[in-house]
Amino acid sequence: MSQLAKRKNWLINEIKWSDASGTHLEDKPTDIREIIETNLAKGAVDLLGNPIRKYLEHTLKDICANLEVKVSFRMNELNEKRMPDELLNELKSKINKSSKELQAQMPIIDRIINSNILGNLLSHDNRFSPKLGDLKAFWADLNAMEKLFYCQDAACKKPVLVKHYDTVKKRIRCGCDKTNYDWK
Numbered sequence: 001m002s003q004l005a006k007r008k009n010w011l012i013n014e015i016k017w018s019d020a021s022g023t024h025l026e027d028k029p030t031d032i033r034e035i036i037e038t039n040l041a042k043g044a045v046d047l048l049g050n051p052i053r054k055y056l057e058h059t060l061k062d063i064c065a066n067l068e069v070k071v072s073f074r075m076n077e078l079n080e081k082r083m084p085d086e087l088l089n090e091l092k093s094k095i096n097k098s099s100k101e102l103q104a105q106m107p108i109i110d111r112i113i114n115s116n117i118l119g120n121l122l123s124h125d126n127r128f129s130p131k132l133g134d135l136k137a138f139w140a141d142l143n144a145m146e147k148l149f150y151c152q153d154a155a156c157k158k159p160v161l162v163k164h165y166d167t168v169k170k171r172i173r174c175g176c177d178k179t180n181y182d183w184k
């Protein structure tokens with residue numbers, strides 16, 4: 001039931017029970033995307049830093065793996081914080097080498113790289129105090145980037161994979177071939 005409702009953009013809360021609070025709704029939606037969208041809607045800027053950073057990292061790691069973007073592996077905590085920045089730049093150089101059609105979409109990726117939100121998310125001190133409008137714009141850009149690399153057809157929703165390289169057409173594609181790009 002909840003999976004169906006989520007597809008209609010309903011916000012799902014489970015009714016929980018505990019000794020302390022009796023019957024209650026869970027404080028936070030479980031899905032990280034829902035957390036972000038709920039907090040954006042509420043204007044809860046201080047609750048957005050961590051989930052947006054996690055979402056960005058996860059999405060970038062996934063896109064880079066799907067496009068076989070090579071990145072150097074690093075161990076320590078500080079370098080982990082630098083990860084999104086590095087992944088974005090490696091992704092960019094891979095696109096520049098491989099695809100004219102994706103190159104044409106580069107302004108989306110450049111907006112993320114140049115956003116002061118990215119700097120804020122990755123900064124070493126933990127104060128996170130961006131403007132709500134900037135956060136909304138950043139989230140819109142993240143969604144736009146995602147749309148490039150994941151098929152938007154409801155029956156597919158699959159990522160564009162280098163694994164699906166068509167050696168005759170010289171193109172990469174999603175699961176259903178509605179989303180595809182030139183690639184070399």
Ligand SMILES: [Zn+2]
Binds near residue numbers: 174175
């Ligand atoms: Zn598709």
